[in-house]
Amino acid sequence: MHVVTAASTAGSDELTVEFAGELFPVTPGEPFTVGREGDLAIEDNLFLHRHFLTIENIDGLWLLSNVGSRLAATVTDSGGRVQAWLAPGARLPLVFETTTVIFSAGPTTYEIVVHAAEPTFRETERFDDPVGQSTIGDVPLTLSQRLMILALAEPVLRREGSGMSELPTSAQAAERLGWTITRFNRKLDNVCDKLDRIGVPGMRGGVRAYATNRRVRLVEHAIAARLVTRDDLPLLDSEAASEAAAGRDDA
Template identity: 85%
Template sequence: MSGVEPRVVESRPDRLTVEFAGEIFDVEPSQTFTVGREGDLAIDDNLFLHRQFLTIERVGGLWILSNVGSRLSATVTDSGSRVQAWLAPGARLPLVFAATTVIFSAGPTTYELTIHAAEPTFRETQTIDDESDGLSTIGEVPLTASQKLMILALAEPMLRREGTGMSELPTSAQAAQRLGWTLTRFNRKLDNVCDKLDRIGVPGLRGGVRSFATNRRVRLVEHAIAARLVTREDLPLLDEERDANGDEDA
């Protein structure tokens, strides 16, 4: 038997890491970790993105995620999409799960990062069977097949990329072409879905006319990915729809 002792990796209960685009960043309890165009995690040279948008810091024994930007918001969800929060400018949120996903958009680009806690405050104790009479997940909302296809066409770039990172969302015209639909039909489905989600309390899908067309698309994709309204397994439906018809139907 070898006399070489195995290496022991120190386990720190306050250990927190941020994963983005295949890179891992350690967050020290004594620091304020910043995310934005500049900072500890300099995401992208995107002028729509704040220089400093999000911060992570240890306060009173809890890790806190804060939105220090002035315009952008972020969608925050646990790994199972059971809990979802909208982090508006000035808002703060404790990071209590083992894995927390953060999704946000700046201009036409959507970003996703994951925050991992070594010793989460909240631990899952049981898994609810999807077919049981247990509590519904936040993502459960009735969608028609065509409404799901519309969301899928917008979310395709995010679903196709590996892991966390960034993706450029298609325009409505590009997404309509992907499905073989007319732009009129696509926009009608987009209106219907945004109205439906707005009625059940999903924020950010209604607002003023300024930049609303772009804002609601990116916000819809943020919510759909976080709530798993569409997943990577749904992607073959896009080719099936495109091959099946290019006709406009009601």
């Protein structure tokens, strides 16, 4: 259980954006822009909007807005217990001490962290889950389904801090596990169906670019909801070794 209470808004004009080890102060009265151009400029990805996200202080409250037309972002608190899908045209208040924003443009996934010196809400009490599971996105996963997600999310999980990561293709992820592409895609279909049934957006779409879009959206959700973590990464090597041993036995 994670309990938050309203805090004083005094000093709420202090906000910092962290990306790839750099800190960017946000000034009240001036919108802070993230995109190919702006205060946080990611210039080398043509899939990203020129202006994608903005942060601004309106009437003493910091707001995160999606000013793009195609891309969406996943927004979560530092503990992964609150998660929101920020679609084009939508905006959310930044009320926590630490807010993580995850988004993808093409095959690249980005993570920025927003730090508030005086958050509107503070954590006051926390009861650890005895089984170490979060209720956000809570969905039963088999070991093979977790492995599939881990293979896709590995570059993001191995990254230190916020920044960017290139996600593997399905073929590369299947090779990492020692699986056939048919087996990998079957697991991917199963997990996307599960998440779609509990209301996770982005797990289904049109034919064009659907395969890429659902992979990146799955990774965004899995990281934000803590479906997989860095502690799970050794499972990848164990699975690859197991599959290699099985192949030698068959030979």
